[in-house]
Amino acid sequence: GQQVMQIPQYQHVQEGEDFTTYCNSSTTLSNIQWYKQRPGGHPVFLIQLVKSGEVKKQKRLTFQFGEAKKNSSLHITATQTTDVGTYFCAGNAGGTSYGKLTFGQGTILTVHP
Amino acid sequence: DTAVSQTPKYLVTQMGNDKSIKCEQNLGHDTMYWYKQDSKKFLKIMFSYNNKELIINETVPNRFSPKSPDKAHLNLHINSLELGDSAVYFCASSPSRGSFYGYTFGSGTRLTVV
Numbered sequence: 001g002q003q004v005m006q007i008p009q010y011q012h013v014q015e016g017e018d019f020t021t022y023c024n025s026s027t028t029l030s031n032i033q034w035y036k037q038r039p040g041g042h043p044v045f046l047i048q049l050v051k052s053g054e055v056k057k058q059k060r061l062t063f064q065f066g067e068a069k070k071n072s073s074l075h076i077t078a079t080q081t082t083d084v085g086t087y088f089c090a091g092n093a094g095g096t097s098y099g100k101l102t103f104g105q106g107t108i109l110t111v112h113p
Numbered sequence: 114d115t116a117v118s119q120t121p122k123y124l125v126t127q128m129g130n131d132k133s134i135k136c137e138q139n140l141g142h143d144t145m146y147w148y149k150q151d152s153k154k155f156l157k158i159m160f161s162y163n164n165k166e167l168i169i170n171e172t173v174p175n176r177f178s179p180k181s182p183d184k185a186h187l188n189l190h191i192n193s194l195e196l197g198d199s200a201v202y203f204c205a206s207s208p209s210r211g212s213f214y215g216y217t218f219g220s221g222t223r224l225t226v227v
Contacts (some may be wrong), residue, residue, distance in 0.1 A: 031213055042203060043156070045215030086154055092213075100169055101216065103148075103156040 002027050002093045006104030019076040021107035023089035030092050032065055032072045033101065038085040055095050080113045116140050119204050119219035126194055127179040127227055131169060133187045134222045136204030142217070144168075144210045145187040150201040150221070162187055191224075199226045 003026040013019050023032065031050045035043040047056055047071060049065035056063045062075045072089055086106040093102070117138045138145065145170075147159040161169035162181040176192045187204060193199050205221040 017199075033215060035216075042218040042220050043216070045217070048213070048215060050213070069151075088156065090156075100158060100161070103157070104156050106156075108154070 002091070002102050004089060004091050004102045004104040006089055006107055008107055009105060010108050010110070012110045012112065013079050015081060016078050019079050019083070019109055021074050021089075021109075023025050023072045023074075023104050025070045025091050025093070027070070027093045029069050032069075032092075033090045034063060034072075034074055034099070035088045035090060035103075036085050037088065037106070041085075043088060076109075079109070081111050081113055084109060084111050114139060115220075116196060117204055117217050118208055119202075119222050121221065121222060125225045125227065128194055128196060129194050131190070131192045132224070133191070133196060134202055134204075134224075136187045136189070136219055138185055138204075138206040138210075138217070138219075140206060140217060142206040142208050142222050143184055144207045145181065145184070146205040146207075146216065147187065148203045148205060148218075149179040152200070156203070159161050160187075160189075161165075161210070168210055177210050194224075194226045199224055 005024045021085045033048045034046040037043045052067040053067045060077045064073045084106045088106045090101045118137050143165045146161045148156050159173050160179040164184045165181045178190045181187045201221045201223050203221045205216040207214045207216050
């Protein structure tokens with residue numbers, strides 16, 4: 001079945017440093033979504049990427065979708081303590097998996113002040 | 114007004130008991146989901162309903178039975194609870210069954226089986 005792998009599993013940074021998490025799918029994706037889960041909270045939708053090579057920005061966050069639509073990344077510039085949480089990518093392969101969003105394992109980000 | 118609400122927030126119960134978790138969404142969405150998040154934070158889909166019809170049924174023990182009385186509600190009943198069922202269960206909804214829409218998650222139900 002479809003697998004979505006995410007690395008690294010953990011990332012500890014000093015406030016002000018940059019952070020990147022990477023997502024790779026075993027199959028070509030129709031679209032990919034990113035979610036953030038604060039400690040003790042629930043996943044919150046951040047953004048969706050649909051087109052090959054697409055790049056989207058939200059303030060200090062930059063999201064990319066690979067040309068082959070099998071990988072994606074989230075980059076945070078100049079992290080702040082409010083960025084703490086787990087970041088998940090989630091992909092949909094379409095076809096028989098239509099409507100099923102498969103989540104990566106998540107990257108747990110810790111930001112030291 | 115909470116968009117996706119789950120009850121209860123915490124559930125502590127003994128092995129062998131039967132329990133239910135309720136979920137309601139007021140977003141007018143057609144599709145609802147149950148996800149299980151284990152201790153390593155891995156989110157795994159369990160079930161999905163589109164307008165009361167079951168459309169996704171992952172490899173889940175048949176002790177777990179979802180029920181959707183209408184498109185705004187999706188409940189999860191668990192029979193004969195086991196220690197391994199301890200996890201956080203999230204309900205979510207999306208406008209339609211295609212996953213071209215972001216999911217809205219409930220705040221979760223932390224189930225502890227002792």
